[in-house]
Amino acid sequence: MSVELAYWQSTSIRLVFALVAVLIPAGGAVYLYLFKMMSFMQSRLGPMEAGPYGSMQLLAEVGKWLQKEDIFPRKADKLVFALAPYVVLLSTFLLVLVVPFGPDAYFVDLDVGVFFALAVSSVSVLGILMAGWGSANKYSLLGGLRAAGQLIAYELPMVLAVVGVVIQAGTLSMQGIVSAQAEGEIFGFGGLGNPFIITQFVGFAIFMIAVQAELSMTPFDMPIAESELVTGYLTEYSGMRFLLFFIGEFATANIFAFFASVLFLGGWTVPPFITDIFGIEYDDAIFNVLGPIVMLTKMLLVTFLVYWARFSYPRFREDQLQRFAWKILIPISLVNIFVTGVLKVVF
Numbered sequence: 001m002s003v004e005l006a007y008w009q010s011t012s013i014r015l016v017f018a019l020v021a022v023l024i025p026a027g028g029a030v031y032l033y034l035f036k037m038m039s040f041m042q043s044r045l046g047p048m049e050a051g052p053y054g055s056m057q058l059l060a061e062v063g064k065w066l067q068k069e070d071i072f073p074r075k076a077d078k079l080v081f082a083l084a085p086y087v088v089l090l091s092t093f094l095l096v097l098v099v100p101f102g103p104d105a106y107f108v109d110l111d112v113g114v115f116f117a118l119a120v121s122s123v124s125v126l127g128i129l130m131a132g133w134g135s136a137n138k139y140s141l142l143g144g145l146r147a148a149g150q151l152i153a154y155e156l157p158m159v160l161a162v163v164g165v166v167i168q169a170g171t172l173s174m175q176g177i178v179s180a181q182a183e184g185e186i187f188g189f190g191g192l193g194n195p196f197i198i199t200q201f202v203g204f205a206i207f208m209i210a211v212q213a214e215l216s217m218t219p220f221d222m223p224i225a226e227s228e229l230v231t232g233y234l235t236e237y238s239g240m241r242f243l244l245f246f247i248g249e250f251a252t253a254n255i256f257a258f259f260a261s262v263l264f265l266g267g268w269t270v271p272p273f274i275t276d277i278f279g280i281e282y283d284d285a286i287f288n289v290l291g292p293i294v295m296l297t298k299m300l301l302v303t304f305l306v307y308w309a310r311f312s313y314p315r316f317r318e319d320q321l322q323r324f325a326w327k328i329l330i331p332i333s334l335v336n337i338f339v340t341g342v343l344k345v346v347f
Contacts, residue, residue, distance in 0.1 A: 014107050021096050025299060026251035031058050032300070033307040034250070041311055062243065070239035073136055080134030085237070085244035087127030092248055094120035095255045100175050102268050102291030103283050113174035114166060117259060118159055121214065124252070125151040128223070128233050131245075135236040143232020146318065147223035150213055153325040154220075158210035160333035161203040164340040165196050165263045178267035182282055191273040197264040202336045204264045206329055208302075211256045212309055213325070215249060219313040222321060257302035258295060265298050267291075 035057055039046030047054035072078055098113040100106040110116050125148055132144015166172055169180035177196075184194025197204050213220040224232040234245055261267060268291030269282055280286055316324065 022251045025254040038311050065243040068239040073236045075136040077134040080130045084127045084131035085241045088124045088248040091123040092252045099258045102288040105288045112172045114172045132233040139229045140233045140235045143223045143229045154210045154213035157329035157333050161206040164200050164203040164336050167340050181266040182269040192271045195266045206333050217310045219316050257299040260302050261298035268295050
């Protein structure tokens with residue numbers, strides 16, 4: 001017996017799940033990687049006082065920022081300054097809409113889901129430019145301009161890296177890409193499916209590098225370089241609005257990791273030999289429960305790569321950053337598209 005929900009009811013439920021899908025993984029990643037993994041890499045324990053093993057430290061940090069005064073610079077454009085962090089966060093929530101977590105566990109299933117995701121991922125640059133301009137601070141403006149140049153440069157290799165996956169899967173649908181990997185074969189062997197990280201490993205590497213740059217994380221953190229720009233476009237922010245930028249950065253890292261899991265790691269599916277062992281099918285309702293768990297596991301693995309790079313490499317110079325995008329990543333991604341297209345036609 002199925003229950004028919006009104007539009008406002010189904011929309012409200014989806015909104016709650018969207019908040020959970022964005023905020024809970026973001027908080028978990030901050031604790032696991034920013035507080036603990038980075039500490040262990042530097043031979044220290046990290047936060048230990050707030051809660052068991054420092055597990056409540058994130059709540060303490062949120063409480064601290066909520067208590068701080070929300071200051072507007074005297075000469076700031078108050079409307080633009082105030083709206084900037086919400087525009088950045090909007091991009092994150094739009095991205096999660098097209099990520100499938102199971103056969104029926106998704107917010108929207110678009111035939112052009114990949115196109116939609118790549119389009120809305122660029123909305124964040126508008127928020128960063130708004131923050132840089134609205135702050136009426138030269139450091140902030142320089143940070144905003146750096147961020148705009150960087151995000152435009154690295155969106156191109158990101159899009160081109162995804163094109164190889166789209167060619168191989170033959171669809172722009174996120175669910176279609178998941179199905180293509182689950183039902184595919186590698187040289188006639190279907191026990192593992194055909195996760196595109198094997199055939200599109202170059203695309204995966206380019207995609208992850210571009211994600212690092214899109215997030216402005218080390219070694220691509222020129223827009224917020226503390227030693228040069230006093231945290232760039234974030235300089236004048238405090239209190240709740242600074243917290244929103246913080247949430248947006250780490251939540252977007254997780255959503256991009258979900259996106260990479262769908263494109264290259266088979267999404268919410270598991271290798272076919274596992275489903276054969278347990279006698280289940282991908283369209284079974286059980287995957288609406290198992291799927292989110294599988295996606296969360298893959299997301300944590302991909303996010304680990306993002307934070308590992310963040311804590312391991314020095315910052316690029318601005319000229320090195322631009323040269324790396326235009327002279328290395330883009331040509332390699334074009335070659336990858338050409339080779340993928342040729343092999344798609346031949347085989």
